[in-house]
Amino acid sequence: MLFHCMLLLMVSLMTIPASDVGHDGKADDFSSDALSRGPHSFDALHYDVSLEIFEGIEEIAGTSGLLLQSEESNLTGIVLDFKGMTIDSAWDAQGALSFLQESETVSVDLNSPLNSGDTVTVWFSYGGSPIIQGGSGFHWNMELGNHLSHYSVGMTPHSGRYMLPCWDDIYDKASMDTHLTVTDTLYAVSCGELVDVETGSGTTTYHWHHPQEISLYIWAIAVSDFIVVEDSTYGWIKYYTYPDVEIEPIFGKVDRMIDCFEATYCAYPWNQNLGFPFVGTSGFYEHNTIPFTVTGESIVAHEISHHWWGNYVTEEDWPEIWLAEGFATYSEALWEEWEYGFEAYTNYMFEIMQGYVASGKVLPIVPATNYWGTTVYDKGASVLHMLRYVIGEDAFFDGLQLYLADNAYSSTTTADLIDAFEATSSMQLDWFFDTWVYDYAYPDYQLSWESVQSGSNWEVSISVEQIQTLGPVFEMPVEFLIEGTEKDTLVVMWNNIQSQEETYTVSFLPQEVTLDPCHNILRSGLVSGIEEQEGSSYSKPPPVIFPNPAHSSVVILWQHHRQFTARVFDLSGRCVLKGRISSASTTMDVSSLPSGCYQVFVESSISRDSAPLTVIRQGDR
Structure with missing residues (x-):
């Protein structure tokens, strides 16, 4: 019997835009000032943040406390990152503190010098309208269907400084308490566990506690008229959603994804706290325990996997971000393998490699020059795929687990990853990482x-x-x-x-x-493609379109297809709209279409399908 690879090609070659945006739709921000500043004069241990949200006037009143530990003798002052809002006062347990707020920082004189190992909590009162810069900051009145949401985005590399005075550096992790006061018709979500709810005069305060230390870029808040729906399998998984939104098309397999990653990596590391806020964001973000990902199955898997890659074990500096994003992209393929079989995995990885070669990118993975580009995401995933092939199944998955166990809740580099794989494979692997991670291009x-x-x-x-x-x-x-x-x-x-x-x-x-x-x-020649093999062992469901009926935009999901063309035809057979759908952008704007019934045809390089769509203009409802 002839040898056959278990491979099914479902790919449509796309031209990668100049911005080189990654799978989760994040924009470019890779200036030199984003680099980690590493160890400094103090260690941030805990943030206690209280924010009152005034959505009507788009302002915030905040109080935050930073528990810090001195890393040097005779520490007399500290400098924190803070930008956008205005600080009214600062104090500690001894009384008021002298401070100077400048455009990007706040400098504070301590009441008493600290010796190495001493701790103090510094408090601030501040307020105003937080700014948005490079996607980071607080977003007001963002639409999702008929609902408005207000949320902060931890869009790396800078994020915490727009919401509280802090040491805004990936290297310095801290535990969090977040108190959110909102209008009593709204519900407020943050990272960790909801430990208390207090009602006031027309307001409600939600207290979220996150006991493990995390980088500030994965801390966030979300506010809307949410209802809370528990997962039907694991009640500790919550969906912060709306009565008119169907959860199943997006999150119907979250329980299976948790099963997949726990079996492949290790137990879920965040005390059974996981929730999904439905917010009107165009990107997808790995905020710890509350990822923002109202989109398709592969991106949901990607963002869930960040609770291991990037959150549980964090890259020490931004040029090593493939340790988060490359691994999360590879986790998409592992999810395909878990749920649909090895053929689906090989197809998915072939599509990732094919897309990377078609992009024309030839840069090293480390140091990353575009944190959200296809080199970090797709080449990073391809390296893991190749490493699995080189060292074998057992050594590869044992290496992943060893790397996580040895670096739990801490920061790492690629060198730590190499150590883990060398230990489980009994192979010297510098030759592999030197060429594939630290050098240019790929073989032809x-x-x-x-x-x-x-x-x-x-x-x-x-x-x-x-x-x-x-x-x-x-x-x-x-x-x-x-x-x-x-x-x-x-x-x-x-x-x-x-x-x-x-x-x-x-x-x-x-x-x-x-x-x-x-x-x-990963090599030249992959872009030529192959013919689809017959007798595929997994089903290819039709596209899913929601909301349907729609009035402004729709999300189009087509399982096992990472990029495809969508065309909307009216009842006369005329094409009235055309768009390119990919894992970075699953939304199509239908606001220009009049009310009526349509048919959406989707097409990749080897497959076609269709689904009905109804558009109802707001004035016609």
Whole structure:
């Protein structure tokens, strides 16, 4: 029986925009001032934040306390990041503190000098309308269907400074208490566990407690007229949603995703606190225990996986962000494997690699120059896919678990990851990471072969040359499928030089030789694609469109397809709207369409389908 790779291509090549936005729709922000400042004169231990939200006038009144520990002798003052709102006063347990607020910072003189190891809590009272910069900050009156939401976005690399005086650095983690006072018709959500609710005169205060230390970029709040719906499998999972929103199309498999990642990585590390606020954001964010992700299945899996990659174990500095985003992208593929089988996994990874090659990007993963680009996301995921192939299943998944266990709730670098994989594989792996993570490009293999009969066998000489003009010579085990009329065999060449030839003996007349038939290697040539194999072992459901009826915009989900074209036809058969749908943008604006019935046709490079859509203009309802 002929050898077949379990691979189904469902891909539509797209032109990557100049902004190189990643899967979760975050914008570019990678200036040099985003780099971690590392250890400093004090360690932030805990933030206690109280915010009163005045949505009518779009202002906030805040009080925040920072418990800090001195890292040096004779610490007489501190400098914190703060931007946008105005500080009224500062104090500690001894009384008022002298402070100076400038455009980006606040400097505070302590009442008593601190020795190394001493602690103090510094309090601030402040208020105003928080700014938004580079997507970070507080967003007012954002629409989601018929509802308005107000929320802060921890859009890295800077986020905390727009909401409270803080040391706004990925390196310095702290635990959190968040008290949110809102109009009593609204519900307020933040990270951690809801430990108290107090009602006042026309207001309600929600107290959220997060005992583990986290980076401020994954802290957030969300306010709207939410109702709280519990997951039908795990009651500790909450959906902060609305009566007119159907949860199932987006979050119907969250319980299975938790099962997948707990079995693959380790137990969910956040005290069984997880909730999904339905907010009107165009991006998708991994805020700890409250990810913002009102979109498709793969992105939900991506953001849930951040509770292990990026949140539980955090990159020490932004140029190493692939340790969060590359792993979360690879987690999308692992979810496909868990839920739909190995064929779905190989298809998904082939599409990721194919899309990366089509993007034209050839940069190293570390140091990252665009934190939200396809190099971090797609090349990062591809490296993990290749590493699994190189060191084997057991060593790979044991390595992931060891890396998490050794670095729980702390900050890491790629060097820590290498240590874990070397320990579980008993292999020296610098050669792999040096070329694939720290160097440029990917291989471009040129294959030639010939065969000569030798008695009852055939000698097959296979030559491969790496002809890329950028980057190193890549060392990899390269598979070749040698096919005959009725037989085939798979052979492996450990390719570590630019031009290499090896001879293999087979018992049949060779008809064709295929390089890397299972697409285990990120390489040139992937963009040419392959034909869909028959007899796929997993179903391909029709597209899901919601809300439906719609009046302004719709989300279009098509499982197992990461990018495709959507066309809207009216009843006369005229195409009235066309859009490109991808994992970074699942929304189509239908506000220009008059009320009526339509048919939405979706098409990728190898598949087509359709679904009905009804549009009702607001004035026609």
